Amino acid sequence: MKGYRVLFTQPNMAELDEFEVREPRDNEVMIKVKYTLISAGTEKAYLSAAPNTAHKFPTVPGYSSVGTVAKIGKDIKKFKVGDRVFVEYAGHASYNWKKESGIVKIPDDVSFIDAVFTRLASFPLLAIRRSRLEIGESCVVVGLGMLGLFGVQIARACGAVPLIAIGNRDIRKEKAALFGAEYVFSPDEPDLVKKIVEITENANGVKGANVVLETSGSMAGLQLALRYAAKHSRILINGCNRISDQPIDLYKYVHVKGLNIIGCHDKTRMPYNSTLGNFTAKRDYITLLALMRDGRIDPSDILSDIISPLETTRIYNRLLTDRQFPLGVVFDWEQV
Numbered sequence: 001m002k003g004y005r006v007l008f009t010q011p012n013m014a015e016l017d018e019f020e021v022r023e024p025r026d027n028e029v030m031i032k033v034k035y036t037l038i039s040a041g042t043e044k045a046y047l048s049a050a051p052n053t054a055h056k057f058p059t060v061p062g063y064s065s066v067g068t069v070a071k072i073g074k075d076i077k078k079f080k081v082g083d084r085v086f087v088e089y090a091g092h093a094s095y096n097w098k099k100e101s102g103i104v105k106i107p108d109d110v111s112f113i114d115a116v117f118t119r120l121a122s123f124p125l126l127a128i129r130r131s132r133l134e135i136g137e138s139c140v141v142v143g144l145g146m147l148g149l150f151g152v153q154i155a156r157a158c159g160a161v162p163l164i165a166i167g168n169r170d171i172r173k174e175k176a177a178l179f180g181a182e183y184v185f186s187p188d189e190p191d192l193v194k195k196i197v198e199i200t201e202n203a204n205g206v207k208g209a210n211v212v213l214e215t216s217g218s219m220a221g222l223q224l225a226l227r228y229a230a231k232h233s234r235i236l237i238n239g240c241n242r243i244s245d246q247p248i249d250l251y252k253y254v255h256v257k258g259l260n261i262i263g264c265h266d267k268t269r270m271p272y273n274s275t276l277g278n279f280t281a282k283r284d285y286i287t288l289l290a291l292m293r294d295g296r297i298d299p300s301d302i303l304s305d306i307i308s309p310l311e312t313t314r315i316y317n318r319l320l321t322d323r324q325f326p327l328g329v330v331f332d333w334e335q336v
Helices: 040-047 118-131 146-157 170-178 192-204 219-228 250-255 281-293 309-321
Strands: 002-010 013-020 029-037 064-072 084-088 095-098 103-105 139-142 163-166 183-185 209-214 229-237 260-263 303-307 328-332
Touching: 002 309, 013 309, 029 084, 040 309, 064 095, 064 118, 084 118, 084 281, 103 281, 118 146, 118 209, 118 229, 118 260, 118 281, 139 146, 139 219, 146 163, 146 170, 146 209, 163 170, 163 192, 170 183, 183 192, 192 209, 192 219, 209 219, 219 229, 219 250, 303 309, 309 328
Parallel strands: 139 163, 139 209, 163 183, 209 229, 229 260, 303 328
Antiparallel strands: 002 013, 029 064, 029 095, 029 328, 064 084, 084 103
C-alpha cells in the first residue's frame, strides 16, 4: 500500500512524495492521518534554511497530526484500533507510526479539525505557565499569528486583567478582540508605551504590564516590550527570534527594572514529571483538549483553509513569498 508525505527536497523546494506503508512494530501504533497543520514560522525557516535551523535535506516537515488508529503492535496496551488520536512530531504524511508516549486520545466531543491545533497551542500555554500569571495581573500579547491568538485565549482563561493585544493586521486584531482582548493596538500606534502604562495603572494600579507574551519573533517587538513592561515583570520569549539584530540596553530596561526575560522554547519543557510552572508536553496536550471540549479554547476562528496535499508545492511557494500567508492552513489527507 502506498502512502504520501510532504518532503522538503532541498532549500526552497517542497513536493508530495510517495512511500511504502509498513506494518507497525511491536511497540508502535499505526495512525491513518486525517489532518496535519502547517506551522508557518517554523516550516518557512526550515524550508528556506534560515539561520539557527537544522539544514537537513531531504526532510519531512510538520509536528501536529490527528487521525485514527489503524493498527497496533502486540505490546500496545493503551490504544485500540479506531481510537481518535492527536500525534506529536508525526510530520505531514497520510500514515505515521508512534510509540504510546507520543499519542493522546482526543475526547469524543472535540473535532479532528480543532484537535490538530493542539501542539501549536501548547507553546503559548508553556509560556503562560512559565510566567506564573496571577488572576488580576495585566498581560500584553505581542504578535497575533497563531501563537499570539492562542496566547490571548489562554491568558484570558487564566484571569489576565487587563488583557492587551498588539498586532499589525486588521483581521487578526479583530480575532484578538473576539477572543477577549480588551484593548488591541498596532505596533506603530502613537504613544503606545504611554497608553499601555495608563491602561494598566488605571486597571490595577501598576504602571506597565506584569506579563508580556512575545510571539512576534521580532527584536523590535521585544525592544518595545522592555519599555512598557512594569518593574519586576516577566517577558516570555515565545516566538522564534532566530537573529538578534538589535542590542538590548540591559542596564536601563532589565537591571534597573528588575525584569525577568524568560526563554520558552519547547525544548525547555520537563521531559517527564510535570512541576509547577513547567508541565510536560503530553500533560499540556491533555489540558488543551479539555479546554477545547468545554469551549474555553476555540481554534475554529484560527482555521483559514483546508487543502489537499496535492497542493504541496503551491502552498509552500506561497509560504516563502507571501507576507500575508493565512493563519491556520491544514492538509486533509483524505484528499490525496
